[in-house]
Amino acid sequence: MYKNTQVLIVGGSINGLTLAILLAQNGLDVTIIEPKKLTSRGLSSFDGRAYALALTTHKMFNALNIWDGLKMNSEPILDIKIDAPNDRVNKPNSLLHFNHLEMAEDENPMGYIVEDRYLRKYLFSQLKSFKNINIMDESYITDCEVNNGHAFSFSSTGEKIKSNLIIGCDGKNSVTANFANINEFGWDYNQTSLVCAIDHEKPHNSCAYQLFKPSGPIAILPLPGNRSSIVWTEDNKTAAFITQLNKKDYIANLNSKINLDLGKISLSGKQFSYPLILTLREYFISDRIALVGDSAHGIHPLAGQGLNLGLRDVASIGEIIINAHRRGEDIGSLAVLKRYETWRRFETSMMAATTDIINKTFSNNNMILKTVTNLGLRFLNENQFLKKHLIREAAGLNGNIPKLLKGKLI
Ligand SMILES: Cc1cc2nc3c(=O)[nH]c(=O)nc-3n(C[C@H](O)[C@H](O)[C@H](O)COP(=O)(O)OP(=O)(O)OC[C@H]3O[C@@H](n4cnc5c(N)ncnc54)[C@H](O)[C@@H]3O)c2cc1C
Incomplete structure (x- = not known):
C-alpha cells in the first residue's frame, strides 16, 4: 500500500x-x-x-x-561594518560602513540574526x-x-x-x-569555518562585522543581549590547530584576531567547525x-x-x-x-x-591585491549610489x- x-x-x-x-x-x-x-x-x-x-x-x-514567534529571539542588524586588515596597526580600518537609516526601506533594520x-x-x-x-x-x-x-x-x-x-x-x-x-x-575551499557564540562585556549595538583576513573572513553577528555569533574562517591546517586548543587559548586567539571594542569576551557554549566546499x-x-x-x-x-x-x-x-x-x-x-x-x-x-x-580576492597575502581592494572599499564607502545598490542586493531586494x-x- x-x-x-x-x-x-x-x-x-x-x-x-x-x-x-x-x-x-x-x-x-x-x-x-x-x-x-x-x-x-x-x-x-x-x-x-x-x-x-x-x-x-x-x-x-x-x-x-x-x-x-521568532521576534523575541532575534536581533536586528542596524549597522554593518566591513574591514580589511591594516598591517601597520593591528586595528580594523572600518573601510565600509552601512547604516540602516541610509540604506533600508522604511527605516527597517537591514536584516535579523536568529539562531x-x-x-x-x-x-x-x-x-x-x-x-x-x-x-x-x-x-x-x-x-x-x-x-x-x-x-x-x-x-x-x-x-x-x-x-x-x-x-x-x-x-x-x-x-x-x-x-x-x-x-x-564544485570545489573544496581548503578552508574551515570555526563557529561559536561569545558573551561580551560591552554591547554590540546591533552591529554586524565582517573582517577580511588573509586566511579567511570572520563574521561577528549580534545576538540578543551581550552575545555574538562568530563564523571564523581559516585554512584547514590552521583551523585544525585552533580546534584542538583549550577554551582559554581558543578565545585568546579569537580575541587577537577580531580586536573589537567588546570588553572581556568568553565562549558561550561549544565550538563547532564546518569544512567549506x-x-x-x-x-x-x-x-x-x-x-x-x-x-x-x-x-x-x-x-x-x-x-x-x-x-x-x-x-x-x-x-x-x-x-x-x-x-x-x-x-x-x-x-x-x-x-x-x-x-x-x-x-x-x-x-x-x-x-x-x-x-x-580577500583571502590572500598579496600586497598589490590588498592595496587595490582597500582602495576599492574606500571608494565604495564614499559612493552612496553603489552602497545602496549593494545593500539592496544583500537584502534580496534587487531582481x-x-x-x-x-x-x-x-
Ligand atoms: C559556517 C556557516 C555559516 C552560515 N551562515 C549563514 C548565514 O548567516 N545566513 C545564511 O543565509 N546562510 C548561512 N549559511 C548557509 C546555511 O547554513 C545553509 O545554506 C542552510 O542551512 C541550508 O539549508 P538546507 O535546508 O538546504 O539544508 P540542510 O540544513 O543541510 O538540511 C538538510 C536536511 O536534510 C536531511 N536529510 C539528509 N539526507 C536525507 C535523506 N536521505 N532523507 C531525508 N532527509 C535527509 C538532513 O537531516 C537535514 O535536516 C551558513 C553556512 C555555514 C557552513
Missing part, C-alpha cells in the same frame, strides 16, 4: 519546514521525511549556527505569519497545526522511481509514498539529486523532482546568503506550484518545474560566483523577486 501525497519534501531543515508550511497554507497535501527526530531536535542547546536573515526573508516570514535552534523549533511548532502535513521523522528515502505520471519513494522504515512531486531539501550530498542522476560541480548541481529539476536550497547550491558562507538563497527558492517554487495547482496543471510536470529552474538558476549561480571571487519576499501572499 502506498501513502498518497501531493508533494513529498525530503529533508526537514529550515528550507524543508518553511516550504511545507507555505504549501500547506495554500491547501496542498504535504509529506515531510527527515532522518533526525524532529520533535526534540536542537530544541534546547546551541548548535553553533545563527543566520543573518535578509530583509526579504523577514518579509517572507511575516507574510507566512511565522515572524511574531538555528529557535528558527527550527518555531517552524516545527507551526507544522503541527496543519492537518494536511504528514511528518515522517527518524526516516529517510532509500530509493525512488518515476513512472506513469507519479513518483514512488521508499523509506528506511519500509513505507512507500506515491506523490506528484518530490522536492529535495536534503542539503549538500542530496540523495534526491543522486536518485535523479543530477551531476554536481562549493557545490552546484547541473540541473535543479528532473521529471517530478526539484531541488531547493543547499541540495541545489552550496555557497561560501562569507556573505551570509546560503539560507536566504534557499528560502528564495522556497518562495519561488511555492509560487509556481501553487499557481499551477490553482490552474489545474500537473504540479510535477517538467513544463511547470522548468519555470522554477529558469527563475532560480541564474541568481544562484551568480551568488556562488560572487562569494567565490570575494573569498579569493525579479517572488511575491512572498515582497511581503505579499501568493
Whole structure:
C-alpha cells in the first residue's frame, strides 16, 4: 500500500519546514521525511549556527505569519561594518560602513540574526497545526522511481509514498539529486569555518562585522543581549590547530584576531567547525523532482546568503506550484518545474560566483591585491549610489523577486 501525497519534501531543515508550511497554507497535501527526530531536535542547546536573515526573508516570514514567534529571539542588524586588515596597526580600518537609516526601506533594520535552534523549533511548532502535513521523522528515502505520471519513494522504515512531486531539501550530498542522476560541480575551499557564540562585556549595538583576513573572513553577528555569533574562517591546517586548543587559548586567539571594542569576551557554549566546499548541481529539476536550497547550491558562507538563497527558492517554487495547482496543471510536470529552474538558476549561480571571487580576492597575502581592494572599499564607502545598490542586493531586494519576499501572499 502506498501513502498518497501531493508533494513529498525530503529533508526537514529550515528550507524543508518553511516550504511545507507555505504549501500547506495554500491547501496542498504535504509529506515531510527527515532522518533526525524532529520533535526534540536542537530544541534546547546551541548548535553553533545563527543566520543573518535578509530583509526579504523577514518579509517572507511575516507574510507566512511565522515572524511574531521568532521576534523575541532575534536581533536586528542596524549597522554593518566591513574591514580589511591594516598591517601597520593591528586595528580594523572600518573601510565600509552601512547604516540602516541610509540604506533600508522604511527605516527597517537591514536584516535579523536568529539562531538555528529557535528558527527550527518555531517552524516545527507551526507544522503541527496543519492537518494536511504528514511528518515522517527518524526516516529517510532509500530509493525512488518515476513512472506513469507519479513518483514512488521508499523509506528506511519500509513505507512507500506515491506523490506528484518530490522536492529535495536534503542539503549538500542530496540523495534526491543522486536518485535523479543530477551531476554536481564544485570545489573544496581548503578552508574551515570555526563557529561559536561569545558573551561580551560591552554591547554590540546591533552591529554586524565582517573582517577580511588573509586566511579567511570572520563574521561577528549580534545576538540578543551581550552575545555574538562568530563564523571564523581559516585554512584547514590552521583551523585544525585552533580546534584542538583549550577554551582559554581558543578565545585568546579569537580575541587577537577580531580586536573589537567588546570588553572581556568568553565562549558561550561549544565550538563547532564546518569544512567549506562549493557545490552546484547541473540541473535543479528532473521529471517530478526539484531541488531547493543547499541540495541545489552550496555557497561560501562569507556573505551570509546560503539560507536566504534557499528560502528564495522556497518562495519561488511555492509560487509556481501553487499557481499551477490553482490552474489545474500537473504540479510535477517538467513544463511547470522548468519555470522554477529558469527563475532560480541564474541568481544562484551568480551568488556562488560572487562569494567565490570575494573569498579569493580577500583571502590572500598579496600586497598589490590588498592595496587595490582597500582602495576599492574606500571608494565604495564614499559612493552612496553603489552602497545602496549593494545593500539592496544583500537584502534580496534587487531582481525579479517572488511575491512572498515582497511581503505579499501568493
Ligand atoms: C559556517 C556557516 C555559516 C552560515 N551562515 C549563514 C548565514 O548567516 N545566513 C545564511 O543565509 N546562510 C548561512 N549559511 C548557509 C546555511 O547554513 C545553509 O545554506 C542552510 O542551512 C541550508 O539549508 P538546507 O535546508 O538546504 O539544508 P540542510 O540544513 O543541510 O538540511 C538538510 C536536511 O536534510 C536531511 N536529510 C539528509 N539526507 C536525507 C535523506 N536521505 N532523507 C531525508 N532527509 C535527509 C538532513 O537531516 C537535514 O535536516 C551558513 C553556512 C555555514 C557552513
